[in-house]
Amino acid sequence: MRVLILTILTLIGQLTFAQTDKSKRPSPPDNTKVTTTDGVTIDINYSRPSLKGRQLGVDIAPIGIVWRTGANEATTIEFNKDVLVEGKKLTAGKYGLYSIPGEHETTIMFNKVWNQWGTKYDANEDALRVSVSNATASNSQEQFKINATPQGTISLEWGQYVVPFTVKASN
Numbered sequence: 001m002r003v004l005i006l007t008i009l010t011l012i013g014q015l016t017f018a019q020t021d022k023s024k025r026p027s028p029p030d031n032t033k034v035t036t037t038d039g040v041t042i043d044i045n046y047s048r049p050s051l052k053g054r055q056l057g058v059d060i061a062p063i064g065i066v067w068r069t070g071a072n073e074a075t076t077i078e079f080n081k082d083v084l085v086e087g088k089k090l091t092a093g094k095y096g097l098y099s100i101p102g103e104h105e106t107t108i109m110f111n112k113v114w115n116q117w118g119t120k121y122d123a124n125e126d127a128l129r130v131s132v133s134n135a136t137a138s139n140s141q142e143q144f145k146i147n148a149t150p151q152g153t154i155s156l157e158w159g160q161y162v163v164p165f166t167v168k169a170s171n
Contacts (some may be wrong), residue, residue, distance in 0.1 A: 001140055002119060022047075025071075027049040027070070029047050029048075029072075030048050031045050031046075032148045034148040036150055036168075037150050039169055040152065040169050041078075043076075046076070046097070047071040049073075051143075056158060056160075061158070062101070063085050063101050063102055068119060070118060072096075072117075074098075074114055074116050074117065075146075076095065076097065076114045076119070077095050077098060077110065079167070081169060082170040083170055084169075085130055088130055095112055096112075096114040096116070096118075096121075097109070099156070101161075101163075103134070105131050106131070106135075107129055107130070108129070108163070110121075134161055134163055135162040136160055137157060137159075137160050140159055141158050143158075144158040145157045152166050153165070
């Protein structure tokens with residue numbers, strides 16, 4: 001009887017771990033962290049969906065509609081000090097990162113509510129919105145990626161799209 005109970009408890013433990021192991025998701029988690037040359041630490045946590053034959057801007061991350069800028073839980077972006085995003089002031093802290101993709105321009109939103117599922121979005125909670133021009137990648141990216149450089153350029157990269165925006169320390 002003890003062996004049976006021990007076996008059942010072991011199986012329950014393994015199943016629980018398998019369900020919480022986010023790296024096994026179809027859109028696995030990733031992190032981008034950098035300290036810029038002007039001393040801003042940027043920490044971004046997100047999940048990486050893949051195109052899987054879907055058309056970007058139509059089947060996934062539709063043009064003109066709020067997108068969670070990743071998959072699963074809300075993508076988070078955290079700054080250790082006050083910053084200027086595309087020249088607009090944003091106080092230090094952690095934010096949900098959302099966007100509205102456009103053909104030529106994308107709106108990036110920094111939302112005060114970050115600890116939630118990514119499809120829950122309330123525009124009334126936006127701390128800042130900036131619009132930036134889209135760029136085109138030389139190589140198509142199957143899986144969504146966020147990059148950040150020491151110069152303070154953050155880029156959202158997927159398919160042929162690159163959406164760059166700049167972050168600088170606010171003096």
